[in-house]
Amino acid sequence: MSDFPWLTTLWVTPMVGAALVLLLPAKWRTGARSFALLVSLGTLGVGIYLATQFVPGGDQYQFVENHEWIPAFGAGYTLGLDGIALVLVLLTAGLVPLLILAGWQDDREVGTGRRVSHTYMALTLMVEAMVLISFTSLDILLFYVFFEVMLIPMYFLIGGFGPRTGDVTIRQQRSRAAVKFLLYNLFGGLIMLAAVIGLYVLTARQKLGTDGGGTFDFRTVMEAANSGHLGAGPGVLNALFLGFMFAFAVKAPLWPLHTWLPDAAVAATPASGVLMMAVVDKVGTFGMLRYCLLLFPHATSTYAPLISVLAVIGIIYGALLAIGQTDVMRLIAYTSISHFGFIILGIFALTTQGGTGATLYMVNHGISTAALFLIAGFLVSRRGTRLIAEFGGVQKVAPILAGTFFISGLATLSLPGLAPFISEFLVLIGTFTRYPVAAIFAATALVLAALYVLWMYQRMMTGPVKKGNEKLYDLLPREMVVVVPLIAALLFLGVYPKPILNAVDPAVANTLTTIGQHNPAPAVQPEAAQQPSGGAQK
16 A cells, blocks of 8 residues: 555645635635535545545554654554444545535525525534544544544534524524533543543553653554553453443444434434434544454443443434424424444344444434435425424325435434345344344334334425425425435345445454454253264154
8 A cells, every 4th residue: 555644635625625614705605515515525536546546454543643742651653444443434524515515505594594604614614624534643632632622623513503594592502502512521521631641640650652751642652451451450440441432322322322313403404314314423432343342342341231321212212202203393303213223232232243233333324314314304494494394295296205205214223225124134133143032122113113214204295285384395406416326325225235244344354353353152952962973864
């Protein structure tokens, strides 16, 4: 591979693009949007190049860049890419151009009537840049910094942009949702900071740094952790694991730390809501796979059963609450809580099928949630209400919108032939081999998902056209450009997930091998175990 800093280019492109957008003349509103779109497409181009040059089954971390950052603390600017990070980089780089197009008209500052395209687009690109460096960081302190800093632009996207209204109540709700999002995630980050410092102290005591001091180099700490050279007892390591896990569980989000998500998703514009649920929140589940498992293998084994129980509760809880919602956007937000439960369950099943399914689920959830949430957002913007009861008969006046909404809904309930089915199936198989009871309870969400999706579609799209829906128009060309690639991805990955699995399988297998986890052996029937190798004898 070339020595060109491709990973730096990957995240610096949107960051520099954000700065340049802010420098454009204020009157260039359309120009700001167009430039941001071009920057996001350039970032996608870099991501595609990385995918074409990535060698599945090759070095564990590829395109590695390593430079000094804060030598006094053993912190370096170290980047690298494995198969898990690669597919999440592609998800992020692929979604952001579509979200910019979807939010083309969403950049109005609430209650002022002024367009602030520059700020809106710049904030979106900033979030993209910070997520990308989080996925590629191989330095624990570097990861932590951007894990926290990405909250700031996301906070302003949630609180500063939304439906074009001057309603003071709605503006107050948006402000509260943004503050709730920030406080929850900042608190989780502070707990993680304590764990990061504690981990550094252990490395300093063991003189793991190149200068005989401490280090934040992920690979060095991982090797020490899995060889038992961190020099700490189980109690200390368990506490450090919980510090990391708490922060990731808030961001993911895992029940019962999920309550900020529905409010934030509904308060933001649909495009910003998708950016949060489909992109930013994936940093939490990615952190569980990379940091919790690889840095704390014994603590992972200790707490995996408890975390699996919480994940199952989240799966069922999210599905049940989705059924009872009267607000279509809030309903979709609650489905994400259920889906994140599946992802976390697959991670902590500690099997290759579970880990591969969880990683594939991160990608598929991002695509299906983006499709369903954005299409619902297009519909809500036309009708001016999020209440399901106000819709009805939409398929008669906007058949393409209704049809794409239906396909996205079927993907959300994991219908065979659509992308989420394969990932959910792998998660359930991987979980069943280790925690059969958890897998059985999680499978009940399949029925609940069918209930909330089909009932929502029936109430909104079928039947006679309700008053106020007669003039609803179908998807516009710009909206079609957003929706068609998402639907195509759901169909393609539903029948041919091999490109993603090729990248993910070796990385997941390497993770489990590193931490000493193996797939449980199949149960052997007592009768079969007693039979001679030549078969049953009469």
